[in-house]
Amino acid sequence: MIPLSQPQWQTETWQQQLSGAFRSLDSLLAALQLDRAQAPYPLDCEPGFPLRVPQAFVARMEPGNWFDPLLLQVLPQARENEPSPGYSLDPLEEARSNPVPGLIHKYRGRVLLIASPACAVHCRYCFRRHFPYEDNQPARADWQRAIDYIAAREDISEVILSGGDPLALNDQRLKELVLTISEIPHVERLRVHSRLPVVLPDRLSSSCIAALSESRLQTVMVIHCNHPNEIDADLAARLGELRQAGVTLLNQTVLLTAVNNQPDTLCRLSKKLFNVGVLPYYLHVLDRVQGSAHFELSDDVARALHVQMMETLPGYLVPKLVREDPAIGYKVPL
Ligand code: SF4
Numbered sequence: 001m002i003p004l005s006q007p008q009w010q011t012e013t014w015q016q017q018l019s020g021a022f023r024s025l026d027s028l029l030a031a032l033q034l035d036r037a038q039a040p041y042p043l044d045c046e047p048g049f050p051l052r053v054p055q056a057f058v059a060r061m062e063p064g065n066w067f068d069p070l071l072l073q074v075l076p077q078a079r080e081n082e083p084s085p086g087y088s089l090d091p092l093e094e095a096r097s098n099p100v101p102g103l104i105h106k107y108r109g110r111v112l113l114i115a116s117p118a119c120a121v122h123c124r125y126c127f128r129r130h131f132p133y134e135d136n137q138p139a140r141a142d143w144q145r146a147i148d149y150i151a152a153r154e155d156i157s158e159v160i161l162s163g164g165d166p167l168a169l170n171d172q173r174l175k176e177l178v179l180t181i182s183e184i185p186h187v188e189r190l191r192v193h194s195r196l197p198v199v200l201p202d203r204l205s206s207s208c209i210a211a212l213s214e215s216r217l218q219t220v221m222v223i224h225c226n227h228p229n230e231i232d233a234d235l236a237a238r239l240g241e242l243r244q245a246g247v248t249l250l251n252q253t254v255l256l257t258a259v260n261n262q263p264d265t266l267c268r269l270s271k272k273l274f275n276v277g278v279l280p281y282y283l284h285v286l287d288r289v290q291g292s293a294h295f296e297l298s299d300d301v302a303r304a305l306h307v308q309m310m311e312t313l314p315g316y317l318v319p320k321l322v323r324e325d326p327a328i329g330y331k332v333p334l
Helices: 014-019 025-031 142-150 172-180 206-213 233-244 263-275 299-312
Strands: 103-107 110-116 159-163 189-194 218-223 248-254 279-284 321-324
Touching: 014 025, 103 142, 110 172, 172 206, 172 248, 206 218, 206 233, 233 248, 233 299, 248 263, 263 279, 263 299, 279 299, 299 321
Parallel strands: 110 159, 159 189, 189 218, 218 248, 248 279, 279 321
Antiparallel strands: 103 110
């Protein structure tokens, strides 16, 4: 961990931390005591998908380690620019399930709202790294169109807030959105997919927790945690408050070469998640988005890792190993 005595970001609001996130390669490398000239792999110094990483996440990286599993998730590498056969800009073909701006409807009974196009962190493996967010900027009028779409379809019982990251919304807009959704009688559940609590735990402020938990809806939060080193005392405390407020906590992990492709890492992740009140839910193989091929594991390796998890852990700590297939309306078990 970085030996920072009372670092300034720890005294800042989550919004200040968000705007103070590292955006330049040199400042990130300097914070980690890494010399760009010594990089053991070629870096991308002007990535099309920009570097972005909050200091709270960097504080969990090991200084001087080019292969830190948290760093590898956010550091732009030159090989992201190599075209890879079989990889596309929109691997899940979401553009064809986008009936109104800001809304994706591909699963029966559930819709996904792009609540915010912004993210606190730019994960290099992100399947939405090329998503046309500029066409899906959810202005209030678009939210109304999305809400009208949901209200007109009584089979929709669950609304999933996604992004970008839905917790990039401020608490007032988040509260408004949750309350508006809760006024649609046939919606029973609200699911929030967010990596923000992991990379910036202070985002789970008491007003955020209230916004998420005080409606009539059953609320599920799926945090996106990929490595046990991502779980620290701050995150554990915030998740505890969220759970106390009645929110069900689940996790999904993406299998990533050099980050979490070891059985011991995955088992430790499951145990640590459970210790902080989060059930391991999905273990995803990579969505084949251009720029991410260096993270991929073969299906055989993924299955072998999953078997090792089953051999080691009680069943409730073994997430389902799945792939997303744009032609199939559910996550496909491998
Ligand atoms: S937080 Fe999620 S949506 Fe945002 S860049 Fe990372 S993987 Fe993509």
